[in-house]
Amino acid sequence: MTQKKLYNITTFGCQMNKADSERMAGILENMGFQFTEDPNNANLIVYNTCTIRDNAEQKVYSYLGRQAKRKQVQPDLTLVVAGCVAQQEGEQLLRRVPELDLVMGPQHANRLDSLLDQVFAGNQVVATEPIHIYEDITKPRRESKVSAWVNIIYGCNERCSYCVVPSVRGVEQSRTPESIKAEIEDIARQGYKEVTLLGQNIDAYGRDLPGTTQTGRHLHTLTDLLYYIHDVEGIDRIRFATSHPRYFTERLIKACHELPKVCEHFHIPFQSGDNDILKAMKRGYTHERYRDIIAKIRHYMPHAAISADAIVGFPGETEQQFQNTLNLVEDIGFDQLNTAAYSPRPNTPAALWDNQISEEEKNDRLQRLNHLVAIKAGERSQRYLNKVEQVLVEDINPKDTTQVMGRTDGNRLTFFKGDLQELKGKIIPVKITEVRAFSLTGEALSLVSA
Template sequence: MADSSRGTYWITTFGCQMNKADSERMAGILESMGYSAGSGEDQADLVLYNTCTIRDNAEQKVYSYLGRQARRKRDNPALTLVVAGCVAQQEGESLLRRVPELDLVMGPQHANRLDTLLSQVEAGQQVVATDDHHILEDITTARRDSSLCAWVNVIYGCNERCTYCVVPSVRGQEQSRLPQAIRLEMEGLAASGYKEITLLGQNIDAYGRDLPGITPEGRRQNTLTDLLHHVHDVEGIERIRFATSHPRYFTERLIEACAELPKVCEHFHVPFQSGDDKLLKAMARGYTTARYRRIVEQIRKLMPDAAISADAIVGFPGETDAQFRRTLELVDEIGFDLLNTAAYSPRPNTPAADWPDQVEEHVKVERLKELNALVERKAKACSQRYLGRVEEVLAEGINPKDGTQLMGRTRTNRLTFFPAGSHRVGDTVPVRIEQVRAFSLSGSAQAQPALVR
């Protein structure tokens, strides 16, 4: 066991699930080096910000945090200050000019090299690691935030070129992990008591495009569908989820596999971004609203109770009021269980940032407000279907607002609260739903087993 002679660390994570998974891996590396988890940001000997650059407000928040730590470092030169993730990749050496107190600036592709890079810092160097780097298989153990639910990266990077998105330039080209390595990691997690796995990729439906293999029928092997079949029977894993999907690659074969494989949860996150075809073309999304509707129709045909969540952008350059209304119409028609919404934020080195027809900020704010109100109304309506039903809930923790209650999620990803009674964290509990809200449920544990799906 590593000692804690190096002191304590603190990681603050901004952004997506990929960043959260990266932070868990970097925490594992730090602990293998002899660091121990700190009790607070302002007391830690090493502070690491794992950053997001999807929207400007997330990026600016990082600089605010950095300013506080830079002042602290001027009083305590022994403090090690690290910026990782997408802002690091985007800004590179310019971050050092802006915050000269930084010791290490490292892009997402270098997360697995944290120990090597820190050894250079300890040798007296100020390090910038933002070059293209092949992501090798992990040989470290992540320090996971949950003891039941785990992220498993299956593909890194993104080859898409959406005109608003900075991800391909900061996370690099697609790199798929081998199916055998993914299964081996899941088997290790199952042996450690994990029950739910979320397979992660920036564009997970692209999994395997860079791997060899063609079937005798001429079909590409090593697709996400093939991977689900390959890992489905890992003993001890009760639930499998995956995110994030892209409508361009979301196939009927994948939907059929999800319906056939009992461990795959009935929840799909498929961003649509806009309900207007002209805007989708300007975004370079590669599908139409008709195509998106067919995906939803096929999901609901094979899995009528499946939950569907998505992402949407308002105020994309050139968006007219009529085009925004088409987004509202799509949301109203489909009735998403959850919709992550955002006002368009121009990002550096993306085509749309330089277009002349930018939407005024006050218009974006009003459209976002109107969309969010509709999202909540539709989510409340979606929740009604749970009332009186018995749902299978994996108890993931104790309700922080009521210590007598456990909380967990249904297979459809609805957050659910219920009195603990004799149940413990880690139990899969049949819960009769007695109260429904837009984005959560409450109920009571039942004696009878949950329905086998």
């Protein structure tokens, strides 16, 4: 090792990966490493990878290729590939990039220090075997100083026909309510104002934990957890993601309505608006069931923000089936929608089907969907005009440094004039004067925290 120990982590993909990267950064800083923005200055580089879509995977290989060349000149450079590509490829990654020192799946994020000890002892290490995720005592190096991720369940037991997540992130493992609450209390002591509870399939939380009530209901659910952690002092806002329509209950909706700190923002992927495609995807619900969930949310919380994920060009999708997706988007009117053209992934059933859609058709459908999404999001934004929204200030507006930016309860990015030093981490009432499809601008009514 060289005298100064510098590290860089590049993160691809989902919020779970971002949370894993923050924990790995915390471990590296405990080991005496310092963060550097420039990977070319670092003597330890971690790529925390995503395999959901092919382009993210290809990007990793191009980054890796550049650093592998550098390692031939600087043999003390340590190269680590973590996350889902690491889990999926395992030892094949070493054959493809022999300069790699450590290949580790997402379940091993908490063990980075002991795995690096093996590397520094001269070994090339592959850690992809399934393990029980032990409770983490690492203090993450969090990117934000206002909002913090908290993993509550790892893995996924679903078997969607297009998705590689269960094979790379393993089976569901819930953390205990006590350990989650202890982490949130610690986050509050550090001055954070908002937590986002994370899970690949967050509504499945607790079903692998022992215990039932006298009525036979399972003792540990996401709803129970929200009640249990709600009153942690210092935390003003609680969010959670990602939900699965199959497990989304009215009891959970009522809890979100009753608990003042839980944000009225729901991220519930629907993936397709067509029942036959949903069946082929093995999603386990119909578009009618999905619409019913949204109707219930809006019954209790008329102004709740709804975001979702959708896939176009799934194998066999006809034009009419795609129209059914457009109809659902038209009818519901999402505040935000993450869209993607179907991308065949290794070790998934749908990748092997012979009714794949052409890239041209997929791209055409994606553009048409995105066009509709922007129109509907613009319409949904109108409800904010001239209203007062509570905005949690996070940062400066990079495009106009006289403005700060933060998010409303409904997760809408909002800009207004103010001094970040004074306002960071405060919830400020802002009158909205300008609305766009995905962001707002307003004027602070008071620069004193609400």
